[in-house]
Amino acid sequence: MYYPYIRGKQFELIVMRDNAQFLAENNIHPIIEPVKNNFTALIRTMNALNKANAHFTLIVNPLAGQSPVKSESILKELIDSEFKDSPDFTIGYMLHAQSNIEVMVKVLKKHKNRDIAIIHHGFTDGKKVITALDTLNPIGKHIFIDGSAGKLYQRHFKKDGIDRILIRNGFKPQKKNSLYPPSEHFSDLHITFPDEGMDGFGDYLIVGDEYTETGGPAYAVAIHLTYCDADDDMFIHHFLSDQTDSPTDPGGKFLEALKKLIRAINEPNSHIYKSSAVDEYQELYKKQHYPGLGYVKKLSMQHHIELIADFLSRNP
Numbered sequence: 001m002y003y004p005y006i007r008g009k010q011f012e013l014i015v016m017r018d019n020a021q022f023l024a025e026n027n028i029h030p031i032i033e034p035v036k037n038n039f040t041a042l043i044r045t046m047n048a049l050n051k052a053n054a055h056f057t058l059i060v061n062p063l064a065g066q067s068p069v070k071s072e073s074i075l076k077e078l079i080d081s082e083f084k085d086s087p088d089f090t091i092g093y094m095l096h097a098q099s100n101i102e103v104m105v106k107v108l109k110k111h112k113n114r115d116i117a118i119i120h121h122g123f124t125d126g127k128k129v130i131t132a133l134d135t136l137n138p139i140g141k142h143i144f145i146d147g148s149a150g151k152l153y154q155r156h157f158k159k160d161g162i163d164r165i166l167i168r169n170g171f172k173p174q175k176k177n178s179l180y181p182p183s184e185h186f187s188d189l190h191i192t193f194p195d196e197g198m199d200g201f202g203d204y205l206i207v208g209d210e211y212t213e214t215g216g217p218a219y220a221v222a223i224h225l226t227y228c229d230a231d232d233d234m235f236i237h238h239f240l241s242d243q244t245d246s247p248t249d250p251g252g253k254f255l256e257a258l259k260k261l262i263r264a265i266n267e268p269n270s271h272i273y274k275s276s277a278v279d280e281y282q283e284l285y286k287k288q289h290y291p292g293l294g295y296v297k298k299l300s301m302q303h304h305i306e307l308i309a310d311f312l313s314r315n316p
Contacts (some may be wrong), residue, residue: 001027001307003057003143003165003191003202007064007211008034011298013045019050019136019302026309030056031092031119031143031167031202034069035211044081050086057092057117060107064211071094071107076126079111090115090140096148097122103133108136117141120149126156141165142201145209158197165200166193170226170234171208177220179236186226187234190311205301206236217247223257223281223296227271232311237264237272251290258285273310277303 006012016023016030030049034042049056060079062069079091091114093104097292108116116139121127123129133139142157146168157164170187174180193201206224223239239260241253262285272278275297284291 001029001163001200002305002312003029003031003167003200005033005167005202005204005209005303006207008032008036008042008045010041011294012205012207012301013041015055015168015298015301015305017045017048019305020048020054022305022309023056024052024054026312028305028309029200030052030054031059031117032056033059033062033064033094033109034074035062035064035079037073039073039077039082043078046078046083046086046089050083050088053088055088055090057090057143059092059094059119061094063094063096063121065213074109079114087114090117092117092119092143094121095120095123095129097124099123102129105132105135112137115140117143119143119145120153120157121145122148124153126153130156138162140306141154143167154197158247164197165198165202166196166198167202167204169209170203171206171224171236173208173210177218177238177240178244180222180224180240182240183235183237186236187231188307190234191232191315196256205304207301218250218253218293219247220244220251221250221257221296222291222298223254223261224306225261225272225278226300227273228307228311229271234307237261239264250293254290254293254296255285255288261285273303273307275303275306275310277306 060067060074091111093108095118118139141163143165144154146166168187168189187203189201197254206226221241225237226234227237228234239257241256243253261281280299
């Protein structure tokens with residue numbers, strides 16, 4: 001199973017909301033880390049996912065951002081109020097380096113009738129966690145953030161009937177868009193996760209694991225698009241604008257990058273999967289329309305989800 005890890009920013013939530021039925025039909029389980037104190041967009045997304053019977057995990061003690069959303073707000077406004085009678089999603093608890101195990105146990109005991117997932121993100125005492133979890137109902141999922149939960153630590157949580165998922169970042173951010181290579185390796189975890197002893201895998205889509213509140217001025221526009229080669233190994237195209245020396249004319253820069261994407265789609269034996277997002281990119285090119293950089297990122301995220309769903313349908 002695929003577990004895309006998203007932060008609750010506008011276009012990330014729109015991708016989940018617009019694709020709720022697709023996620024449900026393809027057994028894709030999003031992990032959502034709230035980053036906005038205003039829950040309006042998050043509530044709309046959760047409602048759409050619930051309506052489609054799409055399973056997802058909501059992290060109740062997020063870490064992202066300079067001022068992370070308070071756990072008390074998420075528990076009070078969402079878990080114990082707005083979605084009190086919606087049991088079809090999983091509560092995710094983040095275990096990081098400064099986590100207090102007693103606080104975790106208190107929160108999880110209060111919500112013992114819900115499915116629980118532990119996100120392991122820097123806590124190092126696996127034995128202490130296991131001892132604490134023995135006082136709770138069986139935990140359904142252990143989600144490990146690659147690089148923040150080593151192999152020996154992961155071994156503590158290997159148990160029949162408990163899913164283990166590995167999240168690995170495939171996106172390599174550059175300080176400037178103009179520094180991206182035309183193409184580079186993204187990930188093989190969608191193929192190798194069983195070799196890692198895991199029951200599922202995930203990534204941060206084409207956004208990456210580094211969270212920023214806002215983006216800087218676009219001196220160059222980049223369209224990031226993942227693809228699989230003949231062996232189903234996954235790579236990512238970075239289609240760059242020709243203009244790179246000023247923050248002006250983002251629409252013109254987008255069309256320059258889009259022209260390169262369309263050219264790659266039309267190459268003989270192109271490896272680019274013909275997703276609905278790619279269809280929309282082609283329509284934008286026909287109309288010569290610039291929808292805004294947030295929407296461009298949304299399309300590339302949607303394409304990535306469709307690409308992985310296609311791989312999983314061919315490799316059940």
